[in-house]
Amino acid sequence: MSGPGAVGAHNSVRLFCLPFEGVSAGVYLPWAEALGPSVVVTPVELPGRGRHPRTRPCDGLEPLLAEVMPYVARMCDRPFALYGHGFGALLAYEIAARLEWQHDAVADRLYVSGSGVPHRLAPERALGRLPDAAMVRGLRERGRMPPVDPDPRRAARDLAALRADLTVMEAYRRDPRHVVHCPVTAMRGLRDRSVMAGDLADWHRCTRRALRTAVFPGDHYFPLTARAELLDTFTGDLIRPRALRRMLSATATY
DSSP states (O other), X not given: OOSHHHHHHHHOEEEEEEOOTTSOGGGGHHHHHHHOTTEEEEEOOOTTSTTOSOOSOOSSHHHHHHHHHHHHHXXXXXXXXXXXXXXXXXXXXXXXXXXXXHHOOOOSOEEEESOOSOOOOOGGGOOTTSOHHHHHHHHHHTTOOOOOOSSHHHHHHHHHHHHHHHHHHHHOOXXXXXXXXXXXXXXXXXXXXXXXXXXXXXXXXXXXXXXXXXXESSSTTHHHHSHHHHHHHHIIIIIHHHHHHHHHHHHHTO
């Protein structure tokens, strides 16, 4: 492979970004300018939100992955990493595992944020089947109510997407064979009442490589309020080591 485009792909890392429950992946668009061309921020939009052509959200994991996997696999044109927050952490993990065993593509790193290892909830703890008001109240009590558009028409769409995502999360059962071969960084907000340090440590069961944990200032939605600190983490992990390897390779062949 040769030419300017190939050099750019070789020298950059694609960062797939999976949204938290109920929101559009467009929440990650501001990251692209902040990180620059070395990290190609690639939001993965889900059905039923943003500009996705499918207007109805998926209420099952397999139909949802069937929608997004072809896009992600097609975009693996350079080294890549995956980041997901909340519901997005579940999706990023499942996508990383399936890229390995379906496409023989291993991520540089998997970032799972605002989530312990997902597992099926007992029915009495599930919120996705409750009426809107009770669902919203329960999420607020857990400190996990995402922003909803004030426009009533858009708010209804946001709540439908939120309910679908909660339904998938709460019914999820992890396949123990889905163990990735990339390092994992598990993250939480310091004031997040829903994710504890032990929840992050449990991610070691999901990788054959190293697990690193990181705590950021803020609550569950720290990616919105501690953006600079979070993006510094991506820069340190994905840009600097690659630049160092290039420098060492050039020195060795001099």
